[in-house]
Amino acid sequence: MKIATIKTGLASLAMLPGLVMAAPAVADKADNAFMMICTALVLFMTIPGIALFYGGLIRGKNVLSMLTQVTVTFALVCILWVVYGYSLAFGEGNNFFGNINWLMLKNIELTAVMGSIYQYIHVAFQGSFACITVGLIVG
Numbered sequence: 001m002k003i004a005t006i007k008t009g010l011a012s013l014a015m016l017p018g019l020v021m022a023a024p025a026v027a028d029k030a031d032n033a034f035m036m037i038c039t040a041l042v043l044f045m046t047i048p049g050i051a052l053f054y055g056g057l058i059r060g061k062n063v064l065s066m067l068t069q070v071t072v073t074f075a076l077v078c079i080l081w082v083v084y085g086y087s088l089a090f091g092e093g094n095n096f097f098g099n100i101n102w103l104m105l106k107n108i109e110l111t112a113v114m115g116s117i118y119q120y121i122h123v124a125f126q127g128s129f130a131c132i133t134v135g136l137i138v139g
Helices: 002-019 029-057 060-090 119-138
Strands: none
Touching (some): 029 060, 029 119, 060 119
């Protein structure tokens, strides 16, 4: 009787991992909205914020040059981020670089989810930080 109880207990313990399997990733609307708002705030910080801040720190004749430098580097990094930056930064690869499966964002499905946010929102959020980084370096 005691051995049967032990065997039943061990069998039920062996089945526990099957009961606690992770649920499939589902996009949360609030998380997506929050990430889009954060992306917009970072973008507002880049073009008008950094460009006008650095423009105020230099002489009047160089303001247009500074505004142009920040805007052009912002546009260039946006393009490079979409072309290959996101794939190298977040693609599955070794410890240092990703792969080129997401080159030009081609293998990302429209409904692909990373955690609780859509992957395209993740692309935009991380890309905005890549753009502001170059804008900070230009100044």
